[in-house]
Amino acid sequence: MPTKTSHRVIDQGLRDEVYVSLVRSLYADPRTLIVGSSGTVLAAFVTGFMTGHPAFYGCAFVLLALALVRAADVAQFRVAAKQIRDPREATRWEIRYTVFSSIYVFVLGLWSFLTFALQASPPVQLLAFSMTLANMIGVAGRNYGSRMLVMTQLSFAGVPLLAGLTLGGNSHYAIVACVLAPFLLSFKTIADKLRATLTTAVVSAKHERLLAARLEAALDNMAHGLCMFDQNGMLSLVNRRLPAIVGLPAGLAEPGRRIGRFLVRCRRAGLIGSTQLRSLVLAARLALRDHSEARLTTTLASGRILELTFRASGATGTVVVIEDITEQRQQEDTIRQLALYDPLTSLPNRSLLKAHLQSLIGEAGKSFAILFIDLDHFKKINDTLGHPCGDALLVEVARRLTALLDGASLIARLGGDEFVVVIPDVTDRARLEAITARVSASLLQPYEIEGNAIVSSASMGIAISPDDGRDPDIVIRNADLALYDAKSSGRACARFYDSSMIEVARARRIVELDLREALAQDQFELFYQPIVAIGTGRITSCEALLRWRHPERGIVAPGDFIGIAEEVGLITQIGCVVLDKACREAMLWPDSVSVAVNISAIHFRGDAIIEDVAGALGRSGLDGSRLVIELTESALMQDDAQALSILVRLREMGVRISLDDFGTGYSSLSYLQSFPLQKIKIDRSFVSGRRETQKDQTLLVGIARLCKELGLTVVAEGVETAEQLDNLAKMGAIDEVQGYLLARPQPTPLVRDLITAFAARSLTAKVERLPLRRGLR
Template sequence: MHFQARRHEMTSYAFPPSSDGRARGLVRKPMMIMLALLALSFFAALSALLYVADDLNAKADARSGMLLEKAFASREESMRFHLSDNAEWGEAYENLHRTLNLDWAWRNQNLGESMFKTFGYEGVFVIAPDGRTRYSVLNGALQLRAFQAWLGQDPLNALKQELQQNEGKSLSRFVRVGDEVALVGAAWITTGGDHSVEQTGGAPSLMIFVDRLTPAKLESAGAEYGIKKLRYAAPLADATRSADRYGVAALGGVVSLRWQSDNPGGALLTWLLPLLILLMGATFFTATMLMRNALRKARHSDVSTFLLEQSRQALSASEQRFRDVAESATDWIWEADAELRFSWISARFPVVTGYHSQDWLQQPLSAFLLDDADLLQRLRQREEPGEPLTLSRCRYRSAQQHIRYCNLTLRPVTLARGQKGYRGTATDVTLEVEAEARVRYLSQFDELTGLPNRAQMNACLAGKLNGDRPLAVIMIDLDKFKPVNDLYGHAAGDSVLHEASTRFNACLNDAGMTARLGGDEFVMILFDSADREAVEDLCARIIAAINLPFAAGGGEVFIGASLGVALAPQDADNPGDLLRYADIALYKAKNSGRNNWVFYQRDMGEKIVQRREMERELREAIQTDQLRLAWQPRYDVRAARVTAFEALVRWHHRQHGILMPDQFIPLAEETGLIGALSDWVLLRACADARRELPGMAVSVNLSAVEFSDKGLPKRILAALEASGLPSSRLEIEVTENAMLQDPDTTLEVMLAIKALGVKFLIDDFGTGYASLNYLRTFPFEGIKIDKSFIFPLSDSSQARQIVENMVGLGKAYSLSVTAEGVETVCQMEQLQQLECDGLQGYYIGKPQPLAQVVAQYGAVSAS
């Protein structure tokens, strides 16, 4: 008994009372989180159930709305069919339009009470061209009553207008009559292709059927499609469907309908909601019991928890000592004796240096560093020997024999047994040193080619000009370099740029400096260049070197170079002007055919200004409607008439008069205005052809550069939609050279345009450089033989043979063939003998304004 009492006393005082509830707290928190998660899960499940029920109801109502739309569409289609069957009929035209034959219409039941009994049409009317009701059958009885008075609405003008827009095809429209809706169908009474009935002049009569959607009819129509209790309701704000309501857009206003919803979501809730609540209650009860059991077991773990806490505190003290050492170390830590021989090295040492720590124990620190062999002597001679010492950017050699850098910190300490020694840290700063060196290099040199950059070039140029010595500045731009990047990738492009810089230096041969400005632009400074012939000789060597093939993508590519030269002190005596003048000369070289060089002249700056002014005026011309279209007809040999027109753009300049395309199209291509110009021509040509030239095809010329724009199909589609012109009437004319610039992209763009229904013609066929294989690969419908082959046709048998071969080539590829430049009747007859499909030229018709074209060819297009 005494022993048990002592044991109980030890137990009572060995553990603090606070330890009794620690395990329970650890258990209680996750259990509460679990209960919260269960509650959240059931709330999410309940929300999902309500959402599904609501979604089912919404989908059921949406389905009913779709079925209702189908019912109305079916009713409209049936009425249009009956109208077409009765109105497009020679006998109806004879007995209802030319004369009114009641025997034929009423007594013979051609348009009598059967329309009411069989099809349910309460109203059948024949309206004369002057709007007077000539014949009517109301509710199956013959009664002559005005259509507008009987209906209570007057939709007659709207129906006639829509019939004109619908090209006479029968149509049906809903009309609001009071709070109800009526389906009204209308069609012109025509002969229907019956050639035995003579068609009179003037406007035709109008046949109208009326189907009143009474409440009984409405409910019956809904029942056929499974829609319960379809009925009229209070009006909606607009003609949109909402839940179990539907708005019928009708002449005279919107009529609202509603029906009894199927409510599948309610049935779902009736079955699942009680089950979900029952499951939720059972789950919470089970979780509560589990929680009570876990808390009961947690009480028994408090004693062992106290012992673990004592062990944790001991471990924490040990970790704190280690942390004190680690906080003073930035990378790897070391310890050395009084002679600076390593006695201990941390585990980070092998990671950073590549050496094994054991290999350097008892080795001196001076053997590790490359530049501090006298480090120990310096430490002993210090005025304050007890203070730490920091050495910045000490060099050492890694195990891989790479030179690396570290910042070294040394602190004198007393080691075990009272011995003097040192402890310290070493932080590797190799990346920082290399980055600084890299920054210094990039501030003066180009990273890709290793050539001096713009900053170093400007400094060199300023220094040379201060010496009053002659020099030449050569601005260089690589020609045809962009396709190298596009076709072979930027890695191949970088390789070409690096090789080009090597060739530039070889040409200069230490007589100056070559710098890269960026991209494919370089500047070469030739020192002591008083001799103009020496500069020209250098330019010739540069072009010859650049014209040699470059290796790219496993093959060879060829590029060129355009050079602009400015001389000092003749042209300028400061770096800014010299570079600007060289750039102006380069611009002239590129516009003069490329792959050559041009010396700066005083009038070049004025020409640049004039060109920029021309660019500004062209931009303004596109925006202010200074452009006009001239229309040139194309004659169809088989039809023996004009069937198409080519829309040609003209610029009515305020000062220079009418400018032809070859005077401003190249400028538009160079300045990026070609897209806006093409959009204007496309939209204007399509709109004018749709409005003034019905039935005629219209062809538009597009620049070759346009086919590198993958957005061109969308632009053409936008023009067609805005103008209303059918895509089958639009033709795009493009020269053969368009297929040479990135053929893959060009083919992709042309196929996308072809998918719209637009046709393609090859313009100026025979004058380009494209392969004949393109006739098979690209989606062309026709070719237009260039006029240079047509002019000598009458005087040369060889010219006739060439044209005959071109026509045969087009036929072999199933292409239509049009001859341009037809100016005489003899040429026209010869081309007809050669079986040309189309003719175009001054003999057929000159390019003319739209008003003259409409006056001359309007009757032809209308027929």
């Protein structure tokens, strides 16, 4: 809102402009000045000639000189008029004009006074009187712009004239003087009114110019194009933005063109086509006819999309506002694409899939089948080759599915490696089995991704509507349950949904709820299996093995609930409980015995593992060197850089790191060099003899010696027979052994006795005489 100060500035500026305009009005019409002065000077010389009196000749010469001076002054003003903006400069010119004009009229009044005072003849008196009165009348018509000038001229000319009439000695002249006095005063009133009229005109013109400038600035700087047609359909106004938006050639949008001719010329210029021309003409005619508002969206030949709004009224004609909505439409298309389509594969996403299923279900009697497809071991591809390769594989899968299935089928990607195919009007199982067989065969063909040959099978779940559900979410869920059954059956196969699967899902849900209850009620227990030094026979460490003591089911093995705990996000909380219990138990053992804790790959991600390990050590008081963290390769494969950072921070706490099940993964040898490991546990498959004997021995010896040379402690798992133990001892590269031959997992009270018993014995004795071996198996 403008302040009082800003109003004063605006008012002062306006007063200055009015004042300058009033001063300009004094010099506005030099012709009247020249003509009037010429007639007056000529009349003065005539009176001098008629009377022969030198006073009249003197007045005539003075008037002539003043007329020439005033003419020169007017000429100088006309030269300097354009530069006159300052009120002080205008004041100087007003004073000059007033001085010259006042002297002129004073001489004029003196001339009239002398004709009466010297008793000149009546014709002479009449001539001087009429010329003086005419000049005084001109005061109101020409010099009204200066209040000072009006007063001086009326005074300098009127007083001598009235004095002459009064002193003329004629009663008639005295009467004329009395009548003339108020008449002369009325000239001032007329001049004031003329000056007020000029002031109002100047102020109005100022406001109009300001309003016009603001309107022009607003029109030229508005974001949209605008043009106006008068009541006759003639183009009357175009703002600066319109040619840029429409791409109008120069001269095409000139005012004075009819709207129809204007649009035809736009078509000829290639801006619009014939269809757009007809639409625009129709919209314009309707707006002109009905004096209403009409909207129209059209596309130019350049591809720009414009929205035109026609607003018509009987008084102003038609205003057309043109808005370029190209970017808006592109953004809307982008938002629609992101909302309904997968950005990686451009396939429909879950939202569009559900809308499509809802439309199918809404059609009476419409049946369809859903294929829920999941790539087998896709995570390993991401982990080993990187996410860019994984993304490229998903794009190729989408391409193969699109090429394989007909256009009636909808193919969607739900996220990750999950795809859904909706096949309408197909419920026959034989046909669906044939389709899934073709899909499996197509997806099983090798992929060439960034120079890598990839082979990936697919598991599929199939649900049929309406038998397997009449709601999109239910049908998708049932297909997902069938997919889970296919993956549980060994993958690379397809399964149809049946009602028993929902029972399995409910059972899994019950396990999830029970797991949450188990955490709240502290139902988890730890058993410990010793790890024995092969040279001394002493227990060097005990591996903590989780057990769940269910109030109804009894002891539940980890294999029955760990997978579910990982899926529902409880594994981290369970891992924290295991760390706490293991560290507290280890505080009751000899300082030479450490405790080994298996950490889930999910728990290992992020910084939670660091906080949990530090918290368990701090709460129990256990030295970090007595805690061994056992990890599988899957935990290290998630993100090498992150895994290395976590391992380094654990080592800084003194914690030792052991790689479990070594030899079964994809990149085990690289981990020996990349990560700060202290211990390697060779997978039991190399010890148990389930592989070919010669290869078993070769691999076992090679791995053990390699790790030994790298300074790692080598542990052999799964020792179940005395023969296996003897062979490992003879090998010379195995440091520690673990297995049922030595001891089965023991609850906390027994493991302490077992540590004591092993401390008093040595594995150098024969296997048959191993202490407690028979009783602990």
